[in-house]
Amino acid sequence: MILQTDSVGEQTAHSQPASCIEGTHPGGEPMERPSLLARTASLVVVVVPLIGLVTAVALLWGTGFSWVHLGLLVGGYVLTALGITVGYHRFFTHKSFETNAVVKAVLGVLGSMAVEGSIMHWVATHRRHHQHSDRDSDPHSPNTHGGGLWEMIKGVYHAHIGWFFTPAPVNMERYVPDLAADGVTRWVSRLFPLWVALGLLIPGGIALAITGSWIGAGLGVLWGGVVRVFLVHHVTWSINSVCHLWGTRPFDSRDHSRNNVIFGILGLGEGWHNNHHAFPTSARHGLSWWQIDIGYMVIRTLEFFGLARAIRVPAPDRIAGRRAGR
Ligand SMILES: [Zn+2]
Numbered sequence: 001m002i003l004q005t006d007s008v009g010e011q012t013a014h015s016q017p018a019s020c021i022e023g024t025h026p027g028g029e030p031m032e033r034p035s036l037l038a039r040t041a042s043l044v045v046v047v048v049p050l051i052g053l054v055t056a057v058a059l060l061w062g063t064g065f066s067w068v069h070l071g072l073l074v075g076g077y078v079l080t081a082l083g084i085t086v087g088y089h090r091f092f093t094h095k096s097f098e099t100n101a102v103v104k105a106v107l108g109v110l111g112s113m114a115v116e117g118s119i120m121h122w123v124a125t126h127r128r129h130h131q132h133s134d135r136d137s138d139p140h141s142p143n144t145h146g147g148g149l150w151e152m153i154k155g156v157y158h159a160h161i162g163w164f165f166t167p168a169p170v171n172m173e174r175y176v177p178d179l180a181a182d183g184v185t186r187w188v189s190r191l192f193p194l195w196v197a198l199g200l201l202i203p204g205g206i207a208l209a210i211t212g213s214w215i216g217a218g219l220g221v222l223w224g225g226v227v228r229v230f231l232v233h234h235v236t237w238s239i240n241s242v243c244h245l246w247g248t249r250p251f252d253s254r255d256h257s258r259n260n261v262i263f264g265i266l267g268l269g270e271g272w273h274n275n276h277h278a279f280p281t282s283a284r285h286g287l288s289w290w291q292i293d294i295g296y297m298v299i300r301t302l303e304f305f306g307l308a309r310a311i312r313v314p315a316p317d318r319i320a321g322r323r324a325g326r
């Protein structure tokens, strides 16, 4: 069942705390557009290491790399990135669909294997991001560090990686009372270190079974575990940095969120970030037919098999009414 939310429904669809409703911050002060320099810097910071990694893979081809390890890298990437976008983000944070306890646990475990923190911590941080988008209390905005060159570089670094190393405010649990009340979520969240370890060991075990060698197993851990985590990290963090600096803004979302086609695809739908900030509870982030949204396709597939229900999407007139310039 697809739930289309009208202008009232979009408000009432939030089953998360009222403080997490994004795009409606009190005051909604006007903001300046980030400069070309800031946006270019973020793109370089993100794209160059990826190009380096692709080059390394090409150089290793036939020596330290094999189809088995490529399969583990791609398969592990898709599964754990889905754990983040479908699980951590669309299900646990924004309640954009409902499911059963088993699927909930699987999504939580896959998201944990991306090594971005426990469910509780990730969701609390992300709800705080929506509550304070691109303002001082946003945990990872690139746009709150001043207008000089050095401040802009610091902003891009902070939004992409630096925020990861800054202490979170106390009482973060106030953002997740709904999750704390759910036994399955508490259980998966508490065992976070176990899921991280399994996320590294399982690809090693699969590689050992296929190649029959311990070197093959080690390379399985490297490519299916470590390199896969590196890729998922940088794609996820690019939503925080690149997608608040570089891309289009079809909706007036009162922050700097942007739709970025590269991360729309690499992030399995996450890069349609301006759409997401305009309609936070929507299970569908790619709102136009050409905006590929793998995460939404997976949610609809789960629905087909009876594993997802009450999928929230904004009604067409609601989407048209929120378009910038109207
Ligand atoms: Zn954002």
Ligand SMILES: [Zn+2]
Residues within 6 Å of the ligand: 089, 093, 094, 126, 130, 276, 280
């Ligand atoms: Zn969100």
